[in-house]
Amino acid sequence: MTPHLEIKNLHVQVEGKAILKGIDLTIQPGEIHAIMGPNGSGKSTLANTLAGHPKYVITQGDVLYQGESVLDWGPDERAQKGIFLAFQYPMAIPGVTVANFLRTALNAKRRATGANGNSKSISIPEFRKLMIKQMELLKLDPTFATRYLNDGFSGGEKKRVEILQMAVLNPQLAVLDETDSGLDIDALRIVSEGVNAVMNPQLGILLITHYQRILNYIKPQFIHVLVSGKLAMSGGPELALQLEEKGYDWIIAAAAK
Amino acid sequence: MTEQHKPTFDIGSSGSEYKEKYGFFDPEKYVFKAKKGLNREIVEEISWMKNEPDWMRQYRLRALETFYQKPMPQWGGNINDIDFDDIYYFLRATDKSERSWEDVPDDIKKTFDRLGIPEAERKFLSGVGAQYESEVVYHNIKESLSKQGVIFLGMDQALAEHPDLVKKYFGTVIPSADNKFAALNSAVWSGGSFIYVPKGVHVEMPLQAYFRINAQNMGQFERTLIIADEGSYVHYVEGCTAPIYSSDSLHSAVVEIVIHKGARVRYTTIQNWSSNVYNLVTKRAVAYEDATMEWVDCNLGSKLTMKYPAVYMMGKGAHGEILSVAFAGKGQHQDAGGKVVHGAPNTSSIITSKSISKDGGRTSYRGLLKVYPGAVGSKSNVRCDALLLDETSRSDTYPYIEVDEDDVTIGHEASVSKIGEEQLFYLMSRGLSEAEAATMIVSGFIEPIVKELPMEFAVEMNRLIQLQMEGSVG
Numbered sequence A: 001m002t003p004h005l006e007i008k009n010l011h012v013q014v015e016g017k018a019i020l021k022g023i024d025l026t027i028q029p030g031e032i033h034a035i036m037g038p039n040g041s042g043k044s045t046l047a048n049t050l051a052g053h054p055k056y057v058i059t060q061g062d063v064l065y066q067g068e069s070v071l072d073w074g075p076d077e078r079a080q081k082g083i084f085l086a087f088q089y090p091m092a093i094p095g096v097t098v099a100n101f102l103r104t105a106l107n108a109k110r111r112a113t114g115a116n117g118n119s120k121s122i123s124i125p126e127f128r129k130l131m132i133k134q135m136e137l138l139k140l141d142p143t144f145a146t147r148y149l150n151d152g153f154s155g156g157e158k159k160r161v162e163i164l165q166m167a168v169l170n171p172q173l174a175v176l177d178e179t180d181s182g183l184d185i186d187a188l189r190i191v192s193e194g195v196n197a198v199m200n201p202q203l204g205i206l207l208i209t210h211y212q213r214i215l216n217y218i219k220p221q222f223i224h225v226l227v228s229g230k231l232a233m234s235g236g237p238e239l240a241l242q243l244e245e246k247g248y249d250w251i252i253a254a255a256a257k
Numbered sequence B: 001m002t003e004q005h006k007p008t009f010d011i012g013s014s015g016s017e018y019k020e021k022y023g024f025f026d027p028e029k030y031v032f033k034a035k036k037g038l039n040r041e042i043v044e045e046i047s048w049m050k051n052e053p054d055w056m057r058q059y060r061l062r063a064l065e066t067f068y069q070k071p072m073p074q075w076g077g078n079i080n081d082i083d084f085d086d087i088y089y090f091l092r093a094t095d096k097s098e099r100s101w102e103d104v105p106d107d108i109k110k111t112f113d114r115l116g117i118p119e120a121e122r123k124f125l126s127g128v129g130a131q132y133e134s135e136v137v138y139h140n141i142k143e144s145l146s147k148q149g150v151i152f153l154g155m156d157q158a159l160a161e162h163p164d165l166v167k168k169y170f171g172t173v174i175p176s177a178d179n180k181f182a183a184l185n186s187a188v189w190s191g192g193s194f195i196y197v198p199k200g201v202h203v204e205m206p207l208q209a210y211f212r213i214n215a216q217n218m219g220q221f222e223r224t225l226i227i228a229d230e231g232s233y234v235h236y237v238e239g240c241t242a243p244i245y246s247s248d249s250l251h252s253a254v255v256e257i258v259i260h261k262g263a264r265v266r267y268t269t270i271q272n273w274s275s276n277v278y279n280l281v282t283k284r285a286v287a288y289e290d291a292t293m294e295w296v297d298c299n300l301g302s303k304l305t306m307k308y309p310a311v312y313m314m315g316k317g318a319h320g321e322i323l324s325v326a327f328a329g330k331g332q333h334q335d336a337g338g339k340v341v342h343g344a345p346n347t348s349s350i351i352t353s354k355s356i357s358k359d360g361g362r363t364s365y366r367g368l369l370k371v372y373p374g375a376v377g378s379k380s381n382v383r384c385d386a387l388l389l390d391e392t393s394r395s396d397t398y399p400y401i402e403v404d405e406d407d408v409t410i411g412h413e414a415s416v417s418k419i420g421e422e423q424l425f426y427l428m429s430r431g432l433s434e435a436e437a438a439t440m441i442v443s444g445f446i447e448p449i450v451k452e453l454p455m456e457f458a459v460e461m462n463r464l465i466q467l468q469m470e471g472s473v474g
């Protein structure tokens, strides 16, 4: 069976500096993988690379999505084909409402793929219904639909709206970069439940986090530890608990050997 | 009280007392043939053709002398290429060049298609219809308006039907000697709108007029005068709903607005002349006690626009607001901005300018804030933001501030930003193409002003921005 996502010996440079130094990772549909690791170890670099950020230059290796190399695809094409990145730091787009933006994005995707057997634009009422349903799920106040995208949003609100976008766009591969950071205790639960509601057997998730807490809600089958641009250790859910207890030093020490 | 419309101080250099040299003019001698060029005969002909009262004829002739005397402005954009002798100043219906739909260039037809403009209107906009040149061709007066006593006429017709009212206000806000192009307009004006709104009358729907340039090298010199009597309200919308077909042309309009006590006028423009038009327009409003003037001025087209809508706040508590959008694409220069003059206590003004430059286009914000002594408690806030879409484009800011009163509150903020790579990536990571993402960022940038437009114009504006972003306009 062709892997859903296959990262092979991935080396990435940013502004001439090597950040990722040989990553291998395979994700199958329906799987959740968590990546943990110290600040600056390259987690967001991996996320941005998967989404096709032009600043992140792949110097070696490959990324295959459903068996095809994504390297020649721009970020828009990747998104249209079902790859989604929930940003660690979502950008504000003043003057563009959440609703208008999301409808445009959904239509771009439909146009490209004919998703749901329908390549036509979604009608405004149909879209509104879809969006309101997902907003309720994420306990987002309906006024967010007409607010300008991430403009003046609190940190937690931004993260919720990232997951709203994921829910509306219904991707097949979602990379969630520290979606739990900045969320209060209730919001963490609500957002996690939102992710779980979107979860389906066709979806693979790569969840980047610093904290074991979110893993109480979203249950990954695999945990990977990224240290200095390499996956230093992989394991099951129990690894997260160990990290919570012992920190990264023992892994860094082991990796150094 | 009847003299109230006279500004309390000189709002432009007053015209020198010109002695009428030619008191007599015999139309019989005249050869009725449209001619290029500018001279006394042409001006006399225009006035004669329109059967104008003598005072207007003399006004025109004096203005012509002023035009000759004034040097070309050497600031703003480059207008030295304008050849005043190569322009038709007036075309009559009888000798206008009929154009057929087949002659309209394909790209213009395509643009009409994409704008979804109905057939009839397309023909009209491209000058195919059987309308008179340089007359106001589209006046939509609802019966209810005339019942309310609202006068909404073409300027020529207003002069014929309401000569006293026109005479009382004409040229009082913008004297012909205000600047070279105001003088030119005063000499050769034709068409434009006249609106009078009686005391206390609120005109609910926006009044609209469409202007166009039909013939090649045809100057468009419309003249608009709006008078809002005490406590009234009117919104005037001047929009060309499509790019207008024309070769190198000069559009030089004068718009005068008088707003009496407690009245409010909003004047909205969506300017989308084709990219070979020089658009040199003087727009000015005088707002008396507690009156409000709002200019919403969107400039997308033209080769060069020089336009700075002004509000002279001459009565206490008057308020002026200028919302300006300028988009300069390849080969375009938008020199736009606004002028607010505080001439009375507790007056307030806001200027908001948003400019976008693309493909080597150039935008300039040029603004004047003037506060006269005695305008105590006045407030003014100026904010101009520029967005550059690439390295070759340019944006400049020329904010002039002259404040002769201590008791005032003044704010000025300016920003220039480049379209952000991170913003583009964010939008593209959701499936938008680079062009869609950039268009969305630009639309968002001007949204605070676009949301002030009537619904159908906001839609229009967004479509035009889209076309500009694709570089297919002009």
Ligand SMILES: Nc1ncnc2c1ncn2[C@@H]1O[C@H](COP(=O)(O)OP(=O)(O)OP(=O)(O)O)[C@@H](O)[C@H]1O
Pocket (backbone or CB within 6 Å): A014, A015, A019, A037, A038, A039, A040, A041, A042, A043, A044, A045, A046, A055, A088
């Ligand atoms: N656009 C960029 N320009 C310059 N340096 C960058 C850029 N992106 C990442 N880096 C550098 O690459 C390294 C890895 O950064 P990255 O954001 O991937 O870390 P991270 O693991 O996500 O950290 P955190 O846990 O703090 O989010 C850091 O040293 C960072 O400074």
Ligand SMILES: [Mg+2]
Pocket (backbone or CB within 6 Å): A043, A044, A045, A088, A177, A178
């Ligand atoms: Mg990070």
